[in-house]
Amino acid sequence: MKPILLQGHERSITQIKYNREGDLLFSVAKDTVANVWYSVNGERLGTYNGHTGAVWCVDCDWDTKNVLTGSADNSCRLWDCETGKQLALLNTNSAVRTCGFDFSGNIIMFSTDKQMGYQCFLNFFDLRDPQQIEDNQPYLTVPCSDHKITSAVWGPLGEFVIAGHENGEINQFSAKSGEILKKAKEHTKQINDIQTSVDLTMFISASKDNTAKLFDSTSLDHIKTFKTERPVNSAAISPIMDHVVMGGGQEAMEVTTTSTRIGKFEARFFHAAYEEEFGRVKGHFGPINCVAFHPDGKSYSSGGEDGYVRIHYFDPQYFDFELEA
């Protein structure tokens, strides 16, 4: 089926995310804009206006009530999903790189970059306590002095945050005490993206070391590795098939040597159990920065360096396809 092209950003896409039911797709980019679209037809629902710097991350709570965004303008903002109204503005000392609602939607976390003398922090706010928001006082703030956090997601029951660092490390930070519960060092270079499976039991990490790896969320056991020849910017796990999708490319400055071909940057599909690639989808004009499966697994989306978001609905053959075993 022909992909739906979302043209709502003027600069590269930094993250895309579906809400829990999948009817909405959120996209944020370096152009300070946060958009929300209907995933079924690509119609834009609205924009969240307010950030004054590149928006690095976005998340939506399980009930599609609130939206959270983090930006290079040193703020993390909470919005009302339906009206677009800004509900809270949390100022920080450095750029907010990653953010998210926990399983209950009551606790938010976000990490700040190591910049301008400030080290990287992982902050936790409880939304049920309005005082924390008013005073901009997180109930817990965890310093990460060694290697900054580059991507993070909540664990299955809101007990810990799984964070990927710029040196390839993955750590579980307790949301109550801030201590590191478990560690994993499987990647050799920066973690670009971490995404959980729809049931939160496992997650996939995309790394600059040209691989993506599948881990168990609770034990941090390394389960699978998917190898490519280019840095992987983002990876996602299919909700209904044993598939993972990966998107990648290189740093923007190296793109000039490869972008002379039109529409040739590909999303790559791997079989989750066999670790073998079985398909590619072309279309982007630049490296792919973010991929996401629709929660029903019947479509997926990708956001690229070219500023476009593409929504692809799978053909029937995709669901019948099987590798000989």
Added chain:
Amino acid sequence: MKETVDMVDDPEYEEEEPSFSDPEDYVDDVDDDELLDDILREKPQEADGIDSVVVVDNVPQVGPERLEKLKNVIHKIFSKFGKITTEFYPDADGMTKGYIFLEYASPTQALEAVKNADGYKLDKQHTFRVNLFTDFDKYMNISDEWEAPAKQPFKDFGNMRHWIEDPDCRDQYSVIYEAGERTAIFSNDAKEPITVEERARWTETYVRWSPKGTYLATFHQRGIALWGGEKFKQIQRFSHQGVSLIDFSPCESIYSLGVVTNFEIFRMREKQVPVDVVEMKESIIAFAWEPNGSKFAVLHGESPRINASFYHVKNNGKIELIKMFDKQQANSIFWSPQGQFMVLAGLRSMNGALAFVDTSDCTMMNIAEHYMASDVEWDPTGRYVVTSVSWWSHKVDNAYWLWTFQGRLLQKNNKDRFCQLLWRPRPPTLLSIEQIKMIKKDLKKYSKIFEQKDRLSQSKASKELVDKRRAMMEDYRRYREEALKIYQEQKSIRLELRGGVDTDELDSNVDDWEEETIEFFINEEIIPIGDL
């Protein structure tokens, strides 16, 4: 600012000045060599400068009245190579002896004189012989006693033709990758390359195969090394500081000259070397003869209108155009070493466009692409083609791809910082023409046996793969079952966290669903409204 105080006058300064004289009974035991090593090194040596002296023989013997003229002539000829600092014309009985000594400002100048003036014909009777003085020295010191050279122990390098004996007739090729850090030799199997040998830092730059495939030459700062035999042992080393290019002895063939708008074919083997001229109306980009055949291909024109023309040279020497393909994306021609088949490639700046051609009927068998390909290499039998993206010309996507001669892609081999792939050449066949005829006649019989063998090995490989996949799936399923068990056990916690709302499945909460009407984008039409 405090003024500087003379230490001696300072009342606080009481320390006695240390004495710098040697104690009374001190004996100096430091060598001059040790102390003045660097200065001594420059001490003028008696023999210094003999490297800059040349001896010129067969100089006319003249008397004193013509000596001045002779000196002028010599000076005129020999100052071309450098500054002559001293000259010596030995004489005897009033005449010059017939040889002279010239000293130059540097040994390199002396060498230039030897190189260029040796053999210089001054006149009918006098041809100069020029040598370095130091060479004479060397020759004079050769012992008068001739000694037979010592017997070298026999070095067994093993079977130098080992690779040809491969029962599956696989050809080998060398691959340089990791930016030159690793070199490997692979045996070509259509399924997957088989590693024969792999070494780190085997070569410092490139490798070359000898024309018959017997040796692999590696390049080093000090020279080159030759490797061969089953285990690729080192056969020989050649010292040649800073070597960068070598060429094994070539073999002769018909040459042609590519001048801008036409070319001339010189038939070297015929008497009086007849020349045919072929006119081209456009500039020639590439030209190549068919090996073992009588055709040649030309790429002409200017991008984007590049044309590929195929010509046939008839028995009587006449050249006729067979076919021309226009608007090709190509800048290089690669014939199969067996002739008939060829690849037209648009390398590097043309982004790796490939066209596989059968010149027996001039048809395009397949059009394909290997993005940013920098090289094309046929295997010696003409069955396989390798296209590659070398790290030396493009820093990403370094890999080599294996195709059949018809243009069907068989393998993609990514290698970190892949640099170069070279097929190992085959030595000429040892079979007689009759034997080759016999084999061709019975080809059907042989091919049946090979096909059966191929089918067996294919199914074996797929069985291995299938077994591996089955094992991986079982492990994965087991893991997922465990994880899901724990997930079920945690259901109550999940319900609590979301205020009793069951969100485990997408359709767990049908009551909450709303109906919405949405529009789909079908078409866009621009209708101009008349002048307003």
